Amino acid sequence: MIDSETVIRILHLEDSDLDAELVEAALDAIGRPYAVERVMDGPAFAAAAQPGRHDLILADFVLPTFDGLGALMVAQAQCPDTPFVFVSGTLGEETAVEALKNGAVDYITKQRLERLPRTVLRALAEAQAKHDKRLAEAALQSLNDTLEIRIVERTRELAASNAALQTQIVERERVEEALRLAQRLEAVGQLTSGVAHDFNNLLTVISGNIEFLAREVTGERSQRRLALMKGAADRGANLTAQLLAFSRRQRLAPTPVSLNQTVASMRDLLQSSMGGAVRIETTLHADLWPALVDATQIELVILNLAINARDAMAVGGSLTIETANVTVKAQPTRPEEPVPGEYVMVAISDTGTGMTPDVVKRVFEPFFTTKEVGKGSGLGLAQAYGFVKQSGGGIRIDTIVGEGTSIRVYLPRVTGRMEEFAPGPMPGVAVEAPAPGREAVLLVVDDDTAVREITVTRLSEAGHVVREAGSGLAALSSLEADPRVDLVVLDFAMPGMNGAEVASEIRKRWPGMPVLFVTGYADTTALMKVGAVGTDNIVQKPFRDGELERKVASALVNRTPSGLRLVSGSAGRS
């Protein structure tokens, strides 16, 4: 920065001492400090003309061994930023123009040295302006350069957050899809369980009456017709049982099960269901944890999965059943998948057709099948899904079209001590008949008259004294009027006061009075609330193979003695 205090550094090319003095005298008129480095010939000038060393160059035009234009060229080459002014005796117009063209900023004749101060100041100001401009340009350039870097960085940041956002969107869509699937299955489950419940009541009436008729009808043809009807009713009952399994309202009796044993014991059955073209291999883990599941249902599930595998291997192949202890760490991404935890796994894999993504999406829906009419009802996997979920496990499907399918079933492992699961008395074993001398009095409570009629008839035929009530309230007033009842046989789903409410009222007012639930489905949570969790005090509708009679007899034997028993006077019965 040039200011009035700064010394102006001048390189002066001049061979004449006198002229040099005249020039300096003219410079004095600037009124600012200055320092002159004087040189007299080419080599000295070339040595002195260094960038940044001077603020200004003054040069004579005609020298004995050198000339002004030569000096100008040296200056242009070595210190192009230092302003160059000719101070010369005579300078023709042409030469002057030539000089300016070549980069001199001005020229002054020695006859008019009074112009020198102004010229010097202007040259310095222009040089300063040029310098400032260059600085500004450099600053701008560097700003531009960093701007590019900043843009590149910012673009990269944006791209990264965009990618993150995309991942989030995909993840959200996946979660929403899983939720939709779960809700769909849930809705279908509610619907099916409602339908199944009503059908079970109808089937109870149908099967019961078929049974009664079969005892009365003698003709062979009529008997055959009744047998056909019975078969159809049984198939209906199987179907509703599958629907209930899907909607997770199946009655389950979880016990510790060695799945290795289950698989081993099913080998013959599986081999005969597979036919000759399918090879069966088993890989059973040696130290398999016991699973806590319903032993019969898990067999059904394995059989169902094996039959699906067989159907997918029409031309033959191999079926592999594998067991393993598995710790699941990942969160489920589909409704059927297990939540993190420890599981006993059984995997059924085939080398069959595999499934397309569209099929996989729907396999758990009841009635979804790709098989011909009559070949599949589409309930196998729905049943497996409901059962496994109700048991607290999960399922995973891995499938590749054209290569095969592997379905892994995760079941809860037994936690806690094994003794807690010591088997109770086997259902169905012969139970003691009620003590002789007095018939047991039963109160049958059911809002459905036709169903109640079947229940009452069966139990009367089994030798019990049966009272009836068409609602929970009616049952309570009947008990109030006469509490001499040995067992209440209570329908679970009734309008108004439901079975659970009636049971807890009975428990309050007549503690110790045993209750046997009859249900078209087992709403496990509600039944658990009233303490009826064992399978012994629940009878499934429609009644099968004398289950009602057996459980009634069993409840009469197992009931705890209570104040009411005094009425019966048979202290020996407990």
Ligand SMILES: Nc1ncnc2c1ncn2[C@@H]1O[C@H](COP(=O)(O)OP(=O)(O)OP(=O)(O)O)[C@@H](O)[C@H]1O
């Ligand atoms: N191992 C498998 N390989 C290829 N496709 C399969 C396999 N298991 C199931 N599927 C497909 O899933 C559909 C549904 O199976 P699911 O077991 O629920 O019903 P289904 O076998 O058709 O009838 P059901 O089991 O009631 O007799 C099948 O129709 C089939 O398309």
Ligand SMILES: [Mg+2]
């Ligand atoms: Mg199937």
